[in-house]
Amino acid sequence: MEYLIGIQGQDFVLVAADNVAASSIIQMKHDYDKMFKLSEKILLLCVGEAGDTVQFAEYIQKNVQLYKMRNGYELSPAAAANFTRKNLADYLRSRTPYHVNLLLAGYDDTDGPGLYYMDHLSSLAKAPFAAHGYGAYLTLSILDRYYRPDLSRDEAVDLLKKCVEELKKRFILNLPSFTVRLIDKEGIHDLEKLTLGAK
Amino acid sequence: MALQDICNFQSVFEDSLTTEYPAVPHGKKIASNYVSGLPFSNNKSLFHFYIPVAEYLDESPIQFGQISTVQNCSADSSEDPFLTSSTLPTCLPFASSQSVPLPFPMAHGTTTLAFMFQGGVLAAADTRSSCSGLVACPASQKILPIHSHLVGLTSGTSADCALWKRILARELRLYQLRHGRRLSTSGAAKLLSHMLHPFKGTELCVAATLCGWDGGEVDDGCDYHGGTETGPGSHGETTKNQMTEQKNFVDSTNAKVSLAKDERFSFSEQCFIRKKMNLSGPSLFYVCSDGTRLRGMLFSVGSGSPYAYSILDQGVHWGLTVDEAKSIAREAVYRATYRDAYSGNCVDMYHITSKGWTRRNREDLKEEYYREKQRRKHEKTERRDVTFSD
Numbered sequence: 001m002e003y004l005i006g007i008q009g010q011d012f013v014l015v016a017a018d019n020v021a022a023s024s025i026i027q028m029k030h031d032y033d034k035m036f037k038l039s040e041k042i043l044l045l046c047v048g049e050a051g052d053t054v055q056f057a058e059y060i061q062k063n064v065q066l067y068k069m070r071n072g073y074e075l076s077p078a079a080a081a082n083f084t085r086k087n088l089a090d091y092l093r094s095r096t097p098y099h100v101n102l103l104l105a106g107y108d109d110t111d112g113p114g115l116y117y118m119d120h121l122s123s124l125a126k127a128p129f130a131a132h133g134y135g136a137y138l139t140l141s142i143l144d145r146y147y148r149p150d151l152s153r154d155e156a157v158d159l160l161k162k163c164v165e166e167l168k169k170r171f172i173l174n175l176p177s178f179t180v181r182l183i184d185k186e187g188i189h190d191l192e193k194l195t196l197g198a199k
Numbered sequence: 200m201a202l203q204d205i206c207n208f209q210s211v212f213e214d215s216l217t218t219e220y221p222a223v224p225h226g227k228k229i230a231s232n233y234v235s236g237l238p239f240s241n242n243k244s245l246f247h248f249y250i251p252v253a254e255y256l257d258e259s260p261i262q263f264g265q266i267s268t269v270q271n272c273s274a275d276s277s278e279d280p281f282l283t284s285s286t287l288p289t290c291l292p293f294a295s296s297q298s299v300p301l302p303f304p305m306a307h308g309t310t311t312l313a314f315m316f317q318g319g320v321l322a323a324a325d326t327r328s329s330c331s332g333l334v335a336c337p338a339s340q341k342i343l344p345i346h347s348h349l350v351g352l353t354s355g356t357s358a359d360c361a362l363w364k365r366i367l368a369r370e371l372r373l374y375q376l377r378h379g380r381r382l383s384t385s386g387a388a389k390l391l392s393h394m395l396h397p398f399k400g401t402e403l404c405v406a407a408t409l410c411g412w413d414g415g416e417v418d419d420g421c422d423y424h425g426g427t428e429t430g431p432g433s434h435g436e437t438t439k440n441q442m443t444e445q446k447n448f449v450d451s452t453n454a455k456v457s458l459a460k461d462e463r464f465s466f467s468e469q470c471f472i473r474k475k476m477n478l479s480g481p482s483l484f485y486v487c488s489d490g491t492r493l494r495g496m497l498f499s500v501g502s503g504s505p506y507a508y509s510i511l512d513q514g515v516h517w518g519l520t521v522d523e524a525k526s527i528a529r530e531a532v533y534r535a536t537y538r539d540a541y542s543g544n545c546v547d548m549y550h551i552t553s554k555g556w557t558r559r560n561r562e563d564l565k566e567e568y569y570r571e572k573q574r575r576k577h578e579k580t581e582r583r584d585v586t587f588s589d
Contacts, residue, residue: 053490
């Protein structure tokens with residue numbers, strides 16, 4: 001139903017998420033933002049069960065900000081990813097596990113860009129590109145085919161557009177628009193929303 | 200029942216060693232048997248008494264959905280006298296008392312809708328409460344005012360909704376007393392969402408739409424005057440912002456160039472700007488017990504909502520006049536009641552503006568149905584006449 005994608009370049013990470021908030025068969029909202037800003041250079045993309053997504057993501061968000069307040073410096077993306085995974089793992093075998101799938105994208109001043117894939121079973125993998133949702137089945141092979149570690153920003157956006165086109169063509173559900181953001185050493189930038197015009 | 204029993208036991212105790220059993224609590228046979236059965240000297244055994252409601256409260260809220268049959272039934276029957284007449288005994292506990300999973304998810308048997316437009320927020324709902332296929336109450340109230348500038352539409356289990364509305368109203372009032380200003384609709388929605396979160400996964404079913412008008416920062420309960428003083432300027436601005444927000448509705452969340460500036464704002468700035476923009480003015484939130492919390496311009500909830508959505512999507516836009524808005528809301532509820540079995544009877548409408556909410560008289564949709572039937576018949580005869588004249 002929902003779709004997340006992330007592509008890591010040499011000095012940036014490009015992420016996109018669909019904008020639909022649905023309730024059974026109805027689209028309740030067409031402009032819903034699934035990205036949560038953890039810090040100046042870290043974004044958490046979160047999909048999954050209705051209330052869990054917001055609750056979990058906001059919990060992580062507030063804790064990362066608290067770390068900054070207490071210690072005076074921010075968590076690195078790797079540390080934030082591991083912290084998130086730990087929380088998922090802790091709740092996994094409780095009575096209230098969080099059923100959420102996440103992508104954490106960030107830029108570290110020393111390590112460079114990073115994209116971390118996490119799923120509801122609290123696995124964690126640092127990956128050059130990743131996707132969540134049914135749409136991932138359709139787009140991962142496109143990413144496999146065309147991805148290169150030295151993609152430029154425009155090439156990465158083109159690759160993203162290829163994926164979205166494929167979704168439009170073959171995915172049974174209608175995902176009309178996608179929020180796109182780019183993280184690099186300057187911070188988080190909002191790119192133009194990808195809307196699938198009638199073609 | 201618990202209170203009555205405890206009170207009666209206390210009075211029985213105070214009468215101590217008399218052999219009269221004056222206040223036999225009515226209704227519960229178990230109680231009276233115990234009272235008559237046991238000697239007074241044995242204090243403890245009397246209090247080892249099965250008081251289902253107390254146990255029910257002791258259990259963690261997470262356990263609600265897994266209460267065993269016996270407990271659940273007695274808990275239900277004991278709570279009946281305390282439910283107000285307009286709210287119905289919910290049908291859900293009866294289903295869950297079988298302690299078997301339900302064959303399909305219970306649909307919220309209702310049609311409620313709300314949308315924002317230039318004249319404020321309009322909320323409309325039907326008035327039918329159904330229970331397992333029969334109409335339990337044809338005149339229930341699904342739009343509950345929470346305070347002078349906030350109204351909540353309820354969908355889901357009637358009792359749950361009524362209870363949580365009251366809890367929310369209490370918490371909002373406490374906030375107002377403590378902080379000297381009203382909590383915004385966004386804050387109220389967040390509060391409700393967090394209060395409902397521990398009950399996720401249980402049978403609790405509340406899908407509420409909160410429609411409100413947020414005031415200016417400084418309120419102190421001196422109504423709106425403080426807000427509207429800066430009103431014409433800031434109000435105009437917010438409506439303009441809202442209008443441009445509406446225009447860019449489809450286009451953006453992040454590139455919220457709704458302030459008519461072309462530069463791209465960074466994420467944090469935009470969040471700030473968005474907050475600033477919505478500090479006062481109409482506001483609409485959907486909160487569900489499964490954890491969803493969404494802000495929007497138009498929401499419809501319930502089993503009749505798809506039918507209502509299709510009517511609303513055709514006609515709702517920012518620039519509606521108040522009368523047009525009322526008529527389209529009424530039309531949407533009417534169409535939904537026409538098609539959906541679980542919605543019907545009358546339609547309630549509330550209009551929320553900067554001055555608070557106003558309620559329209561409840562209108563019976565039966566009249567509308569007959570009028571439409573007349574119209575159709577009339578059209579048919581007209582058409583026939585035309586063809587004959589050809």
